[in-house]
Amino acid sequence: MSEVKSMPEAEEMPEAERMSEAERMSEVKRMSDKRMVPEKVLRQISLTVNGKALTLHVDIRESLLEVLRERLGYTGVKKGCGVGECGACTVLIDGTPIDSCIYLAVWADGKEIRTVEGLAVNGKLSPVQEAFVEEGAIQCGFCTPGLVLSTTAMVENGKEYSREEIKRELSGHFCRCTGYQNILKAAERAVHEAGHRCAHCKHEQEGEKG
């Protein structure tokens, strides 16, 4: 199932989104037939992906990662280790970072899912994405969507985070390029710029930030 195929790139993704439910259903059926899957392994779920309400049939054997990438075209969700260790497949489920590779698609019923594709508004990057760009926190980019989403969860939950706490919140992501320093800077910048001015945090005053 995980053999390399030519995947639609992120820019082409809206095409998959525009797919009508009838088309999607026939797509499900077609895939099912191809795999000789009995109808009993299909379940209908309703979920929201990046603000878009969807109702679709998923296979009980599918991970959320597979549905998001292969069915819906959200290729910003990366498949890395496949066993919940690298964090590349992280998505926000009801605002909480979860490894989608070890999350069954049927569990997504009734959930609100967000992927990196859902962060930019009208083509304008989110403040977290901006911070990653500004701090040069991206090299090959494979870990970036997951890290941006975990940082987004921190920014959105309104809590205050120390540097150590930010490190801990990002510790479920592997980056094999950067050495994490710029990622940490980006996350700190995003978290603090989001209006969290914690008393014990003196980054702004010390001019640590550009």
Added chain:
Amino acid sequence: MFNIAKYDEAGSLDEALAFLSGHPAAKVIAGGTDVLIKMQNGKMGEAELFSIRGLAELTGIKRTADGAIFLGPLTTFAQIAGDPLLQKAIPVLIQAAVSMGGPQIRNIATIGGNICNGAVSADSAPTLLALNAELRLQSAGGERKVPLREFYLGPGKVDLRPGELLIGIIVRPQDYLGYHGHYIKFAMRKAMDIATLGVSVLCRVEAGGVLSGVRIALGVAAPTPVRCPEAEAFAEGKTGSDETLEEIGKLAVRSAKARTSWRASKEYREHLVAELVPRALKEAMRTAGGEEHV
């Protein structure tokens, strides 16, 4: 795609117990962070999964009328880590919870799964053992209570009978009130790693730095998580001096049945026990405010 032959979900606890009595081969799944990974690694054949993740009645942390702490088995590690009641009552359990996996795993992995999986490296195990935790197990036929200490039968083997579900983890008031604890997870990384060794200690510190009720539990030091009765007995009533703590560490090694694995040799693990047990006790005494007496 996972190799799942059949997938069912429980709507209520009664429904779940009825289903399990009729489907003893079904594999119970909650957070999925053990089951799905085993499937992904091909360590489990085609499985009939039975999900209990929707059972709200098995989630949450509360203090019962008798002062005991009740942990619902579906409580996630993240929920434990952020729980204000536990922060006050049993902070050492929060230490253990935060050491497990990484944030995404803690957001979904459950404490009940960590126990029922029977892993010798389970991060919650040493602390729950040191807390004398008791498990409530229920099947369609009735309920029984089993001390966690008796629940572990061997590596990956627990005393969970066919059709049975873990429905609660209980820490009695006499086992946590007045106690101070500390958990040390020794691993190669600070996150996303399996413990090379885990040490959890609980103790009371009386006037003059005298130790009482010392409880020491080890993970990855034997085929199951274990307590260290010899070391605990020796510690009782002693002043926690450096020499005494060192002796306690040496005695704790006697309870270990460490083995050599690719992670560490038997000798190294024994060295870790002798070294980390005193460190953990020292830290527990420090949080008890007993440091100045040492």
